[in-house]
Amino acid sequence: xxxxxxxxxxxxxxxxxxxxxxxxxxxxxxxxxxxxxxxxxxxxxxxxxxxxxxxxxxxxxxxxxxxxxxxxxxxxxxxxxxxxxxxxxxxxxxxxxxxxxxxxxxxxxxxxxxxxxxxxxxxxxxxxxxxxxxxxxxxxxxxxxxxxxxxxxxxxxxxxxxxxxxxxxxxxxxxxxxxxxxxxxxxxxxxxxxxxxxxxxxxxxxxxxxxxxxxxxxxxxxxxxxxxxxxxxxxxxxxxxxxxxxxxxxxxxxxxxxxxxxxxxxxxxxxxxxxxxxxxxxxxxxxxxxxxxxxxxxxxxxxxxxxxxxxxxxxxxxxxxxxxxxxxxxxxxx
Amino acid sequence: xxxxxxxxxxxxxxxxxxxxxxxxxxxxxxxxxxxxxxxxxxxxxxxxxxxxxxxxxxxxxxxxxxxxxxxxxxxxxxxxxxxxxxxxxxxxxxxxxxxxxxxxxxxxxxxxxxxxxxxxxxxxxxxxxxxxxxxxxxxxxxxxxxxxxxxxxxxxxxxxxxxxxxxxxxxxxxxxxxxxxxxxxxxxxxxxxxxxxxxxxxxxxxxxxxxxxxxxxxxxxxxxxxxxxxxxxxxxxxxxxxxxxxxxxxxxxxxxxxxxxxx
Numbered sequence: 001x002x003x004x005x006x007x008x009x010x011x012x013x014x015x016x017x018x019x020x021x022x023x024x025x026x027x028x029x030x031x032x033x034x035x036x037x038x039x040x041x042x043x044x045x046x047x048x049x050x051x052x053x054x055x056x057x058x059x060x061x062x063x064x065x066x067x068x069x070x071x072x073x074x075x076x077x078x079x080x081x082x083x084x085x086x087x088x089x090x091x092x093x094x095x096x097x098x099x100x101x102x103x104x105x106x107x108x109x110x111x112x113x114x115x116x117x118x119x120x121x122x123x124x125x126x127x128x129x130x131x132x133x134x135x136x137x138x139x140x141x142x143x144x145x146x147x148x149x150x151x152x153x154x155x156x157x158x159x160x161x162x163x164x165x166x167x168x169x170x171x172x173x174x175x176x177x178x179x180x181x182x183x184x185x186x187x188x189x190x191x192x193x194x195x196x197x198x199x200x201x202x203x204x205x206x207x208x209x210x211x212x213x214x215x216x217x218x219x220x221x222x223x224x225x226x227x228x229x230x231x232x233x234x235x236x237x238x239x240x241x242x243x244x245x246x247x248x249x250x251x252x253x254x255x256x257x258x259x260x261x262x263x264x265x266x267x268x269x270x271x272x273x274x275x276x277x278x279x280x281x282x283x284x285x286x287x288x289x290x291x292x293x294x295x296x297x298x299x300x301x302x303x304x305x306x307x308x309x310x311x312x313x314x315x316x317x318x319x320x321x322x323x324x325x326x327x328x329x330x331x332x333x334x
Numbered sequence: 335x336x337x338x339x340x341x342x343x344x345x346x347x348x349x350x351x352x353x354x355x356x357x358x359x360x361x362x363x364x365x366x367x368x369x370x371x372x373x374x375x376x377x378x379x380x381x382x383x384x385x386x387x388x389x390x391x392x393x394x395x396x397x398x399x400x401x402x403x404x405x406x407x408x409x410x411x412x413x414x415x416x417x418x419x420x421x422x423x424x425x426x427x428x429x430x431x432x433x434x435x436x437x438x439x440x441x442x443x444x445x446x447x448x449x450x451x452x453x454x455x456x457x458x459x460x461x462x463x464x465x466x467x468x469x470x471x472x473x474x475x476x477x478x479x480x481x482x483x484x485x486x487x488x489x490x491x492x493x494x495x496x497x498x499x500x501x502x503x504x505x506x507x508x509x510x511x512x513x514x515x516x517x518x519x520x521x522x523x524x525x526x527x528x529x530x531x532x533x534x535x536x537x538x539x540x541x542x543x544x545x546x547x548x549x550x551x552x553x554x555x556x557x558x559x560x561x562x563x564x565x566x567x568x569x570x571x572x573x574x575x576x577x578x579x580x581x582x583x584x585x586x587x588x589x590x591x592x593x594x595x596x597x
Contacts, residue, residue, distance in 0.1 A: 067438045070597040093440040103435035107363040119355045120441040122348060148366070164435070 019078075020045040020172050020203035021066065026075035028061050028227075035061040037227040039075070043205055043220075045171075048198050050218030051207040052316065058227040059207035060100065063176045066205070067097045080171040093121065096165030096173045100180060102157040103164070106150035110141050110160050113149060114167055121168040128167075135163040139193070155186030162193065173197065175206040179213060191217055211316030221316075225324050235316065242314040242322045244286040249299070250308035254278040260306070263298045267291050284318070285311070349442035356449020357456065360423065364457055370419065374461055378412040379468050385532060386472055393533055398563070402477075405469040406558035407531035409486075410551055412465055413458050413494030414526060418518035420454050420498040421505030425514035428506065433596070447506075447593055451498045458494045462487050478564040486561050489574070493554050496578045497522075499585040506592045530555050550577035 021043035028036040036058045043049040051059045064070035066079050068088040077084045082091035105113050111132050118128030136145045139159040144152060149160055158178065165173060178194070179187040194217060198204055208214050214221050215235045223231040223238070231238060247268070251260045257274050260281045265272040268291075272283035285291060289311050299306055320326075364370050382404065385393075390400040424447065427433045436446050466474075466486075476483050505514045528542060529535070529551040535543050546552055553573040560567035 064434075064597070069434055069437050089440055092438060095438070097435065097438040099431050099434050101431040103431040105359065105363070105432065107366045108359065112359075112362070116355060116359055117435075117439065120352060120436065120439045120445075122351075122440065 018045050019043060020047075021049070021077070021079050021205060023062070023066070023077045024075055026062065026065065026077060027073050028058075028065065028070070029073055034227050036065075036072070036075075039224070039227070039229055041222050041229065041232065043203060045203050046198065046201055047219040048194065048204045048206065048217050050214035050221040051205060051224060052209075052211065052214045052218075052221050052320075053207075053224040054209060056226070057224045059224060060176055061227075062224075063097075063099075063174050063205070063207060067095060067174055068092060093168065094171045096168065096170035098158075098161050098165040098173075098175045098178055100176045102154075102161035104149045104152075104157050104160050107148060109146050110136060110149050110152070110156075110163075111145045113160060114164055117164045118167045123168065131167050131169075135166060139163045155182055155189070158182060158186070158190060159193070162190070166197070170202065172203045172205070175204065177207055177209065179208070179210070187213075211320065215316055223320065223323060230323050231319070238316065238319045239314050242284050242318050244284055244314075245289075245311050246282055246314050246318050247285045247291070247295070247311050248280055248282045248309070249295070249306055250280050252279075252305040252307045256304045257281060259302055260299060260304050263302055263304065264295060266298070267295050279307075282318075284314070284322075345442070349444055349448075352442040352445035353448040353452060356445050357452040360450055360453035361456060363423075364453070374412075374416050374419070374457060375464060377415065378408055378461065378465055381411065382408045382465065382468060382472070389532070395534060399473060401469065401473045402475065402563060403559065404532065405465070405474045406562055407529075407555045408469070409462055409465055409490055409558060410493065410555050411526050411531060412461055413490050414497050414522055414551065415519075416454065416458060416461065417494055417497035417501045418515065418522060419501075420450055421501035421503075421508075421514040421518055422511050423450055424502055424505035425509055426511040428509040428596075429511065437596070443594070444590070447502055447589060451495060451502065454498050455491055455495055458491050459487060462490050476562055478562055482561045482564065486558060489554065489558060489561070493550075493574065493578055496550075496581040496585070499582055499589055503585045503589040503592065506589055506596070525549065526551055548573075550574070550581065553577060 019042045021041070023039055023041045026036050026039045027034070039058070039062060041049075051062065053059055061070065065072050066077055066084060068084055068091060071085065079091055080094040082088075082094065084091060105116070108116065114132035114135055115128045118131050119125070121128075123131065133142075133145075136142045139162070141156060141159060141163070144156060149157060152160065162175070162178065165175075175194070179190055182190065191213070194204060194206070206213075206217065218235065220232065220234055221238060222229055231241065247264065249260050249264060251257050257279060261272055261274055264281050264283050268283045268285050272281060274281055292309065292311065296306075296309060299309075314322075364374075385404050385408070386401050390404065393400060395403040424433075427436075427446070433446060437443075501514075501518055504517050508514050508517055528538075528546050529549045530546065531551060535546040535552060538546055553570045554577070557567055557570040557574045559565060560570060
């Protein structure tokens with residue numbers, strides 16, 4: 001008997017580069033909660049794709065489906081050309097996953113952790129040992145290689161976890177909130193590592209709640225909220241969705257925030273708001289710089305004491321607000 | 335046909351090598367975490383000393399030394415208590431995200447659980463031999479044929495594995511180490527005491543004696559008493575075998591089904 005198996009469907013986008021990740025009409029519910037609702041997206045090979053959204057947006061659910069940890073309710077997806085549902089084993093040998101909690105065995109040394117993962121990817125012993133040594137070197141863990149990973153700092157654990165996801169030299173790397181809990185320096189170091197990986201040809205999909213992170217790293221960004229894709233594009237394209245610059249005024253006393261809001265709103269086209277900090281008033285403006293002088297004069301004559309005022313390019317936070325009507329950090333029921 | 339066979343053989347080889355890799359990892363954890371090693375060695379030693387020198391004098395087991403009566407019971411207690419660790423370890427790997435990593439690898443799906451149970455079996459062999467040594471130092475003696483003596487650790491390891499599967503089913507269901515620990519001991523503790531482990535069951539009230547007589551722990555302890563002291567091994571041999579087969583069949587199915595349903 002000859003085993004007949006469907007040839008893997010290699011989905012290719014119409015662009016110049018083939019897609020490393022293709023998602024079509026993906027839905028998943030947990031009871032009554034719709035974690036993913038008809039999500040479709042494409043990630044071009046050799047790029048970094050950011051999946052941006054607040055807690056409960058469905059980012060982790062999508063990563064779990066793409067790494068075969070979770071079956072979707074409906075819809076299909078291909079990673080590195082393999083169907084997540086029908087070709088799970090082939091798919092697993094071509095991907096790397098670094099989840100939200102660093103999956104590092106504390107009782108094993110850094111080297112043992114990597115060698116074990118190598119063996120479980122079915123590399124032979126000498127290849128697993130060589131890969132472990134290379135990755136320890138690359139992630140600056142050689143000195144700590146033979147210490148139990150229990151003794152590692154948070155940043156070192158993350159690096160070890162990322163190294164483990166790279167043992168089999170995956171075509172596609174999925175990183176679920178890779179920098180959560182890291183201090184700013186460790187975060188920048190990890191960003192540099194991720195950029196290096198992509199320049200070597202790996203495709204990366206990363207989820208993040210940090211707008212700054214998506215802006216910094218991602219070639220393209222998919223913004224998700226409540227399980228739906230609400231926008232997609234480059235950071236630049238998304239910023240243009242806010243139609244212009246953002247003017248912001250910081251008052252010295254939060255009691256005067258409402259007064260400042262009134263003044264600012266008179267000079268703009270609407271949508272002025274007070275930020276969560278209670279002292280910052282922001283408003284999208286076209287040609288904002290020209291209005292600065294008038295606004296300062298009005299604030300002064302209205303007796304509003306300000307500690308800062310300026311016009312800046314919109315952040316992704318502003319974009320999120322423009323798209324969803326709430327900020328990405330806003331607390332919601334998940 | 336040939337291709338299918340080759341593929342199957344390759345799959346079986348990977349399943350074996352993945353299981354060995356996972357077992358090795360779990361054994362390293364045992365050796366490196368003192369609390370686990372202490373729990374699985376010092377505890378049973380304390381029990382054997384406690385019962386021999388404190389309670390033993392007050393317990394009438396008829397003819398023979400109390401230590402010869404006690405040690406088979408302590409050996410069963412050792413493997414049964416040790417089995418709790420199977421579920422605790424699995425739950426720990428589930429809550430820490432380790433299992434997510436393993437499930438995203440192209441490794442055999444069965445290896446996470448099989449590797450855990452294999453490691454616990456190896457640990458049982460070690461602890462059983464240690465306990466027999468300790469027993470010997472305080473007066474325990476085999477009074478049986480070499481074949482019967484060799485059968486002792488084999489029975490213990492197989493019976494311990496049955497309890498490891500129960501524990502695995504609990505661990506993969508509760509997914510949290512402390513809960514698995516509590517959920518493991520809450521029934522194992524009374525179950526071990528309501529048996530012939532420390533006292534002859536005919537000394538218990540009738541209703542309890544009825545329960546204790548069919549307790550899988552009682553029949554296994556009685557089997558081991560027969561094996562170590564050259565006594566009767568029927569009907570406890572087939573009773574213990576029936577319990578073991580039944581427990582493994584039922585709880586391995588539950589544990590594996592629950593593991594496959596993880597998401």
